[in-house]
Amino acid sequence: VQVSQRRSIKILDPRLANQIAAGEVVERPASVVKELIENAIDAGSTRIEVDIESGGARLIRIRDDGSGIGEEDLPLALSRHATSKILSLEELEGVASLGFRGEALASISSVSRLELTSNVEQDPQGGWRVVAEGRRMEPRVTPAPHPRGTSVAVRDLFFNTPARRKFLRTEKTEFNHVEEAFRRQALSRFDIGWTLRHNQKTIHQLPVARDDHAVERRLASLLGKNFLDNALTLDIATGSLRLWGWVGLPTHSRAQADQQYFFVNGRVVRDRLVAHAIRQAYRDVLFNGRHPVFVLYLDVDPTVVDVNVHPTKHEVRFRDGRMVHDFLFSSLHRALGEARAGHQDGQSS
Ligand code: ADP
Ligand code: MG
Helix, strand or coil, X not given: CCCCCCCCCCCCCHHHHHHHHXXXXXXXXXXXXXXXXXXXXXXXXXXXXXXXXXXXXXXXEEEECCCCXXXXXXXXXXXXXXXXXXXXXXXXXXXXCCCCCCCHHHHHHHCCEEEEEEECCCCCCCCEEEEEECCCCEEEEEECCCCCEEEEEEXXXXXXXXXXXXXXXXXXXHHHHXXXXXXXXXXXXXXXXXXXXXXXXXXXXXXXXXXXXXXXXXXXHHHCCCCHHHXXXXXXXXXXXXXXXXXXXXXXXXXXXXXXXXXXXXXXXXXXXXXXXXXXXXXXXXXXXXXXXXXXXXXCCHHHEECXXXXXXXXXXXXXXXXXXXXXXXXXXXXXXXXHHHHHHHHHX
């Protein structure tokens, strides 16, 4: 495009505007999986099934048994800035759902062939399908039988954005990213049953974890059998903060920081303040260059944490970061110290 010549200002076609927005949130198949699973969780699902073909480049299909989307809402589900999750700035500040930007489906459907089928009724013959067509992304709604809940099929990701498509890696690499996105979400909700299939092969089958035993089975299946043998269980609450989960013993550290999961109100985050507090707590017990493993859940009042920091929502900002940092550090420091003392006692007796 020649920019030297002056051209008049035009409002972008919706598809192009959505494709530009997609640049921020839809990097690869795993990002699509993350967004669609978040929607399924927000819909109150108890079962979520993920089907992947060719690493996700050919097909990503997510089925849930959640609330569904009514016929009249379907055209809006695929438009940008349309959400059922917040209505006001006040609601944004106390938002408890994983989504709220109303952008994911619009973005994804602008760079793929997306079909959304949903039913709010128990009648399995009820149900409607919507696709977005053309440059204006006009929604077309047709009847389609579907059990209560929603299915989203995303085919041929980036078929119309060659620059993005070029950055897709091998099927194996893309699937590894998809599996990691799935793992995070499956760790975030033990009360949901999960399935992940790749090219029709079942990779993970995780029933709802109703008791400790089932929770342990899920952890073993997602993180390896020896994870729990080398981890401490933790559950500490002060005021409105609660920290619970599992932290690896210093003897079980890894060369890479590849088994570190931290959830704030069920949302997986990568936060510098959190990372720093954990690093400090392990400082005296871990060799330089080694990384601890952990699966930790921080539950806080949603109004004291801002999740609207970045479009992918991987970052958060705490209103009182200092207090959160101190709470994390002291909780972990104490737990690790007690473990070490216990270990030494055991050796001396
Ligand atoms: P957001 O999640 O930020 O609201 P999305 O583009 O991801 O935006 O979804 C738009 C809307 O479509 C949601 O607000 C919700 O009402 C509806 N929706 C999307 N996926 C599902 C689902 N799996 N089950 C029920 N409703 C859904
Ligand atoms: Mg969403």
